[in-house]
Amino acid sequence: MAMWGGRFQEASLDEFRAFNDSLAFDYLLAQQDIAASRSWAIGLAEAGIITAEEAALLDGALAELATEVEANPELPLQTKEEDIHSWVEAKLGEKIGHAAKKLHTGRSRNDLVATDLRLWSKLNAGLVRDALQSAIGALLTFARSHYGLVMPGFTHLQRAQPVLVSHWALAYVEMFRRDLSRIDDALARMDVCPLGCGALAGTGVLLDRVTVAERLGFAAAARNSLDAVSDRDYVVELSAAASLCLTHLSRLSEDVIFFCSGEAGFFKLGDAISSGSSLMPQKKNPDVFELLRGKTGRVLGHLVSILHVLKGLPLAYNKDMQEDKQGFFDLMATWQQCLLVLATVLPHLSVNAGQCRRAAELGYSNATDLADYLVGKGVAFRDAHELSGELVLKASAQQKPLEALSLTELKAVSPLISDDVYAALTIEAGLAKRAALGGTSPEQVGSALTAAEQWFAKLSGQ
Structure with missing residues (x-):
């Protein structure tokens, strides 16, 4: 029987029930609903609404x-209850009879589901956080394993300047560190308990809501009942954090897909994380990174969906808010899975050091180093940029690198150039000059990697 059936004389249409009921997906909140009910039962006893014996009876049955x-998470699906709240109440009735009917005193499904979803979000945000830490750890291991190797850096997908492979990996570590902070921020803001706010106006039972909240592990009780039952900011915040984190993951995947291509050949996929073609025997496809990239769109869609659900809702609770769960549940599961997959596959990704270096030497990536050399000779940078460009044209016309031009050819463009220019045009010299904070010099990257490893060790409690 529905929890609201007393006001109605006719049974609901099957079509309405199928459209209205939410047990098919909110059964995932079973443990949270039980936990909230246990705290509420104790609160009712403390307020003198039920006896200590009734509270103990309720608590034992709920436990x-x-x-x-826990033994069978899909147990609620074996019934035809409307939602997880009515299922819990019905099961309590089977176990302890009349006393089960007292549990819902002073509360509403509105504050109950808001509490359940916050508890579920706290739990699963923590699981995602752990998965993100694993992904960061795998990136740091990758960076340390390939420290010192050089590869081409790109802008506009054109070769730009050489960078260290570790510098590339650490760029994504920085992104994921920001993602980690966003999860922590969202967790801090969602750590407020709505239980006891009733349907919208607050509970009619004078009990200690702060103690009820503390028993559930919340930092505080919600200050305003209207806001508490209708607030889904935390769903939006976690969805936004997931969308940005998956965007970072998608960018990393796009890099890896290109780096593993035959045209680049910088990275190599291990057999354990590759798939083949049903037609072309030679193929080795980066399916795992393509799926990581593809699942990002799915997560972004869930963010847009919840924003559209909320954007026109008046206070307080509206049935539209039942649509906050299915997409969000999928988003959190997808987010965690993608991060765990990244942590798993990165150790199977290797670097073709020779190909990376050869590619870094192409495309006149040392043209900026030549301009910097001229600046060191007293030439204004804009003029040095112009002169370096002229020499790139000259070398390009002869289909040779800058360092293959003769000293006579170089001096014809600028008499300030001397034979020390050749040392300045090496990859090692170019990297070493990027020694300011955040640069790609071996010294700077080594310091950044060590600092990140120390931060990670502290984060992981190592």
């Missing part, structure tokens, strides 16, 4: 139900 759900 037993929690064990059953």
Whole structure:
């Protein structure tokens, strides 16, 4: 029987029930609903609404139900209850009879589901956080394993300047560190308990909501009942954090896909993380990174969906808000899975050091180093840029690198150039000059990698 059936004389249409009921997906909140009910039962007893014996009876039955759900998470799906709240109440009725009917005193499904979803979000945000730490750890291991190797850096997907492979990996570490901070920020803001706010106006039972909140592990009780039952900011915040994190992951995947291509050949996929073609025997496809890239769109869609659900809602609770769960549940699961997959596959990604270096030497990537050389000779940078460009044209016309031009050819463009220019045009010299904070010099990258490893060790409690 529905929790609201007393006001109605006719049964609901099957079509309405199928459209209205939410047990098919909110059964995932079973443990949270049970936990909230246990805290509420104790609160009712403390307020003198039910006896200590009734509270103990409720708590024991709820604990037993929690064990059953742990053993079989899909247990609620074996019934035709409307939602997880009515399922829990019905199971309590089977276990302890009349006393189960007292549990819902002073509360509403509105504050209950808001509490359940916050508890679920806190738990799963923590799991995502752990997965993100694993991904960061795998990137740091990759950076350390390939420290000192050089590769071409790109702008506009054109060769720009040489960078260290570790510098590339650390760029994504920085992105994921920001993502980690966004999860922490969202966790801090969602750590507020709505239980006891009733349907919208607050509970009619004078109980200690702060203690109820503390028993559930919340930092505080919600200050405003209207806001508490209708607030889904935390769903939006986590969805936004997921969208940005997956965008970073998608960018990394795009890099790896290109780097593993035959045209680049910088990285190589291990057999354990590759797939083949049903037609072309020679193929070795980066499916895992393509899927990581593809799942980003799915997560972005869930963010847009929840924003559209909320954008026109008046206070307080509206049935539209039932649509906050399915996409969000999928988003959180996808987010965690993608990060765990990245952490798993990175150790199977290797670097073709020779090909990386050869590619870094192409495309006149040392043209900026030549301009910097001229600046060191007293030439204004804009003039040095112009002169370096002229020499690139001259070398390009002869289909040779800058360093292959003779000293006579170089001096014809600028008499300030001397034979020390050749040392300045090497990859090693170019890298070494990028020694300012954040640069790609071996010294700077080594310091950045060590600092990131120390931060990670502290974060992981190592």
